[in-house]
Amino acid sequence: MQYHSHLDKSVTASFGDALLASLTPDGGLWMPNKIPHFTPGQMADLGAMDFADCAAALAAHFTDDRFDEETLKSLCRDAYSYDVPMMTLGGERLDPAMAPNADEFVLELFHGPTLAFKDFAARFMGRAASHLMASSGQRRTILVATSGDTGGAIGDAFLDQDGVQVFILFPKGGVSKVQEQQLCTMGGKNSNVRALSVDGTFDDCQALVKTAFADAELSKRFDLMSANSINVGRVIPQSFYYVWASLQAKAAYPTRDLVISIPSGNLGNLTGGLIARKMGAPIDRFVVSHNVNDPFVDYLKDGEYRPRPSTPTLSNAMDIGRPNNFPRILSLFDGNLDAIREVCWGVSFDDETTARHIRRIYTDTGYLMCPHTAVGHMGMRAFREAHDIDATFLTVGTAHPAKFADSLETIIREDVPMPAPLAAAFEAKKRVTTIDPTLDALVDQIALVVT
Numbered sequence: 001m002q003y004h005s006h007l008d009k010s011v012t013a014s015f016g017d018a019l020l021a022s023l024t025p026d027g028g029l030w031m032p033n034k035i036p037h038f039t040p041g042q043m044a045d046l047g048a049m050d051f052a053d054c055a056a057a058l059a060a061h062f063t064d065d066r067f068d069e070e071t072l073k074s075l076c077r078d079a080y081s082y083d084v085p086m087m088t089l090g091g092e093r094l095d096p097a098m099a100p101n102a103d104e105f106v107l108e109l110f111h112g113p114t115l116a117f118k119d120f121a122a123r124f125m126g127r128a129a130s131h132l133m134a135s136s137g138q139r140r141t142i143l144v145a146t147s148g149d150t151g152g153a154i155g156d157a158f159l160d161q162d163g164v165q166v167f168i169l170f171p172k173g174g175v176s177k178v179q180e181q182q183l184c185t186m187g188g189k190n191s192n193v194r195a196l197s198v199d200g201t202f203d204d205c206q207a208l209v210k211t212a213f214a215d216a217e218l219s220k221r222f223d224l225m226s227a228n229s230i231n232v233g234r235v236i237p238q239s240f241y242y243v244w245a246s247l248q249a250k251a252a253y254p255t256r257d258l259v260i261s262i263p264s265g266n267l268g269n270l271t272g273g274l275i276a277r278k279m280g281a282p283i284d285r286f287v288v289s290h291n292v293n294d295p296f297v298d299y300l301k302d303g304e305y306r307p308r309p310s311t312p313t314l315s316n317a318m319d320i321g322r323p324n325n326f327p328r329i330l331s332l333f334d335g336n337l338d339a340i341r342e343v344c345w346g347v348s349f350d351d352e353t354t355a356r357h358i359r360r361i362y363t364d365t366g367y368l369m370c371p372h373t374a375v376g377h378m379g380m381r382a383f384r385e386a387h388d389i390d391a392t393f394l395t396v397g398t399a400h401p402a403k404f405a406d407s408l409e410t411i412i413r414e415d416v417p418m419p420a421p422l423a424a425a426f427e428a429k430k431r432v433t434t435i436d437p438t439l440d441a442l443v444d445q446i447a448l449v450v451t
């Protein structure tokens with residue numbers, strides 16, 4: 001598989017080179033030259049595998065000859081050592097024998113080490129980069145902008161990795177208390193993972209990272225690598241769980257359509273889903289569910305893309321006014337808005353509605369959703385109201401509710417228990433430096449540890 005720049009198809013690279021380079025030399029995003037398409041029979045074989053083996057089989061079509069079958073299998077088995085359940089709000093697993101009439105499930109992607117869906121892509125990327133770097137003796141300085149979850153997942157995936165220094169840039173006061181604790185306590189005093197609290201918004205963090213990449217001299221001096229979903233090595237593995245989950249849902253309820261609602265911000269998760277659908281995953285529609293930071297919803301409505309400054313919300317990881325993956329979505333559909341609309345249905349919700357939904361679902365069923373998952377769940381319900389179809393409805397559960405204990409405790413007026421990894425983070429001492437949102441301030445921090 002070769003990759004090309006979304007700006008110029010003649011600019012190409014292998015998977016490994018695209019991953020380590022992050023952005024194309026012309027400042028574009030890497031796109032796969034051709035998305036493999038699987039027949040229903042091949043899809044059925046993939047669906048019969050466990051998630052890790054299915055991911056490895058898919059990855060074989062997107063990587064290069066530095067990744068043989070055995071390498072990918074052990075990489076995925078090591079990365080995906082946790083559960084990927086699809087649950088009803090009543091706590092039943094997706095299983096037609098147990099829940100013959102159930103048609104709504106949460107695809108819980110938050111059972112990895114940092115309790116967010118970002119672990120799926122971060123763990124694949126971390127292991128793939130380590131495999132490439134071990135054979136070539138390279139080093140990298142990783143910059144990752146986070147609105148809450150990506151930073152933790154990347155920090156965890158690259159923690160203690162030789163030749164790698166990670167800088168996590170998060171908006172000061174713009175992530176939950178638990179997320180901040182997690183981001184600022186990765187590793188010990190001499191950790192290779194450092195947290196930078198940026199005096200600005202997530203969009204400022206993201207812009208800062210992009211400015212650093214645009215500076216060729218700086219990029220070369222520090223061997224910069226991005227671990228955001230601008231890196232194609234993050235987006236490809238985000239397609240694997242859509243393939244696998246859709247096959248499980250279709251096998252369980254074969255006569256129904258399948259609709260997946262994705263809580264969305266930077267649009268990396270939607271891009272992964274669209275790639276899965278192009279591969280032949282049996283997904284009929286995506287509901288693209290946003291908080292009030294919703295330029296993509298407006299685009300679906302009137303065809304005008306108007307990125308704008310973000311507004312802080314309860315679902316802070318989606319507080320993004322300029323989604324990075326918008327150009328990739330256009331590229332997947334050759335810019336055809338009608339084709340995008342046939343697959344994507346957009347909707348957005350404010351905080352008051354989100355809080356009310358969390359409280360009502362918790363009171364009625366005992367299921368506690370993180371604010372992002374709640375936005376996805378409301379999107380799914382809104383889609384159902386607007387469309388009379390017989391379908392299985394999957395809502396992507398993006399993060400464990402405990403990561404948002406501060407806001408959820410106010411909403412449900414109960415304590416939210418902390419799972420062990422988060423409780424451990426609260427035992428550790430926070431290490432964080434506050435910086436201005438300027439390139440000089442960022443370079444000063446990098447230069448302290450990278451020569």
Ligand SMILES: N[C@@H](CCOP(=O)(O)O)C(=O)O
Nearest residue numbers: 146147148149150228229268
């Ligand atoms: N929602 C993200 C923001 C970064 O997005 P990514 O798609 O580049 O990972 C987060 O939680 O940090």
